[in-house]
Every structure is written in C-alpha cells, then in structure tokens.
Amino acid sequence: MRIKICGITQPDQGRAIANLGATALGFILVPSSPRYVKIEQINAITAAIPDKIDFIGVFADEQPEIIQQIIIKTPLTSVQLHGIESPEYCQRLRQLLPDREIIKALRIKDRESWEKSAIYFNSVDTLLLDAYHPQLLGGTGQTLDWQALASFSPPLPWFLAGGLNPDNISEALNGLHPDGIDVSSGVERSPGDKDLKKVALLLERLQKLSDQ
Numbered sequence: 077m078r079i080k081i082c083g084i085t086q087p088d089q090g091r092a093i094a095n096l097g098a099t100a101l102g103f104i105l106v107p108s109s110p111r112y113v114k115i116e117q118i119n120a121i122t123a124a125i126p127d128k129i130d131f132i133g134v135f136a137d138e139q140p141e142i143i144q145q146i147i148i149k150t151p152l153t154s155v156q157l158h159g160i161e162s163p164e165y166c167q168r169l170r171q172l173l174p175d176r177e178i179i180k181a182l183r184i185k186d187r188e189s190w191e192k193s194a195i196y197f198n199s200v201d202t203l204l205l206d207a208y209h210p211q212l213l214g215g216t217g218q219t220l221d222w223q224a225l226a227s228f229s230p231p232l233p234w235f236l237a238g239g240l241n242p243d244n245i246s247e248a249l250n251g252l253h254p255d256g257i258d259v260s261s262g263v264e265r266s267p268g269d270k271d272l273k274k275v276a277l278l279l280e281r282l283q284k285l286s287d288q
C-alpha cells in the first residue's frame with residue numbers, strides 16, 4: 077500500500093519519515109495553508125532523501141502553466157489537485173505534464189460526492205478521497221464515513237485521506253481496500269511540524285494490518 081505523509085516542511089523530518097518507510101511525501105503549494113512551502117524548501121527537503129519515493133505537490137485551482145513551471149524546477153513526481161478542478165482542466169494538465177502522475181482529490185460530503193468521481197476516470201491517474209470542510213480545503217483532521225465507502229471501487233487507484241491517525245487507522249481500513257492512505261494532521265504536533273513518534277506508530281500499525 078502507498079503511504080503518503082503530507083504537509084512536510086522540514087528537511088530532517090522529511091528524511092526521517094522516508095527512512096521510517098513512507099512511500100510518498102506531500103508538499104503543500106497552496107499559499108493560504110499553514111503548511112505552505114516554497115520551491116526552494118521542496119528542493120532542500122527532497123535533496124536530503126536518497127530513497128526513490130514519490131514527491132507529491134498539492135495545488136488548488138492553480139493555473140496549469142504555473143504548475144508546469146514548478147514541476148520543471150522541482151523533483152515532484154506527482155501533482156495532487158485539491159480544488160474544484162474540472163475533468164477538462166485535468167486533461168489540459170495531462171497534456172502539459174504527460175509523464176507526471178495526476179491525482180484528483182475529492183472532498184466528500186455524502187454518497188453523491190463520491191459517485192461523481194466517475195467524471196474523472198478518464199482524465200487522471202489516481203483519485204484521493206478527503207473529508208469535506210466548509211472553510212478549509214485540506215489538512216482538516218475531519219474523517220469520512222468509512223462504512224459508507226465500502227462499495228467504492230473505482231477502476232483506477234485511490235487514496236483514502238481525511239483525519240487518519242495511528243489510533244483510527246485499523247478501524248478506517250476495516251472493509252476498505254484503498255491503494256494508498258494519506259495522512260497529515262493526525263501525525264503532527266502543529267501544522268507542518270510532524271511528530272515522528274506518531275508517524276512511526278502509524279507505520280507499525282499498518283505493517284501489522286498487512287501481516288494479518
């Protein structure tokens with residue numbers, strides 16, 4: 077399973093989280109976020125990581141050409157779209173970035189919101205289901221109704237996100253089969269400051285689940 081720890085802001089924490097076994101680090105490129113990082117910070121953090129893992133840039137309703145410019149200047153392997161980007165927008169980005177993974181995040185309010193994910197099946201590589209919050213785009217700590225997602229089975233890979241932490245990961249994954257999980261505030265001391273003990277505990281519990 078892919079394990080993405082999102083909202084990395086510090087090189088030592090990025091390196092430690094990669095060493096603990098995360099398969100992806102997420103960088104927030106949404107200026108209003110308390111976890112926002114500049115290109116120089118992304119480059120400093122990724123330079124300290126020798127392992128081959130995914131580096132995912134998170135954007136919200138950014139101009140495709142600006143994303144393309146950022147991709148040229150960083151080692152980002154994937155682009156996560158966390159706003160209200162349309163399938164047409166995703167296709168335009170796909171033309172600009174043919175060799176990068178495009179992940180569409182959907183903020184799920186109810187069953188209807190995840191049923192609507194079908195409109196993205198032909199325009200992105202991966203889906204990410206996050207919790208809905210009326211004011212915030214992401215990193216909210218709000219959870220999804222996991223049981224209601226039991227029949228979610230899209231024809232492309234998907235991440236489960238939204239309020240996951242070491243204490244609820246077993247319950248969240250009970251009956252669900254996402255291709256990856258995405259965790260931010262559930263392994264933090266404060267926004268952007270990761271708690272390495274919590275990251276280690278999360279990874280330990282995921283390992284136990286996969287051994288069962």
Ligand SMILES: O=C(O)c1ccccc1NCC(=O)[C@H](O)[C@H](O)COP(=O)(O)O
Pocket residue numbers: 082083102104106109110111134135136158206213214215216217218237238239240258259260261262
């Ligand atoms: O994390 C942010 O601050 C953020 C801000 C604006 C857009 C997206 C953002 N985060 C996106 C993520 O991928 C988070 O990992 C995801 O929302 C889950 O967060 P959490 O519920 O805290 O685990």
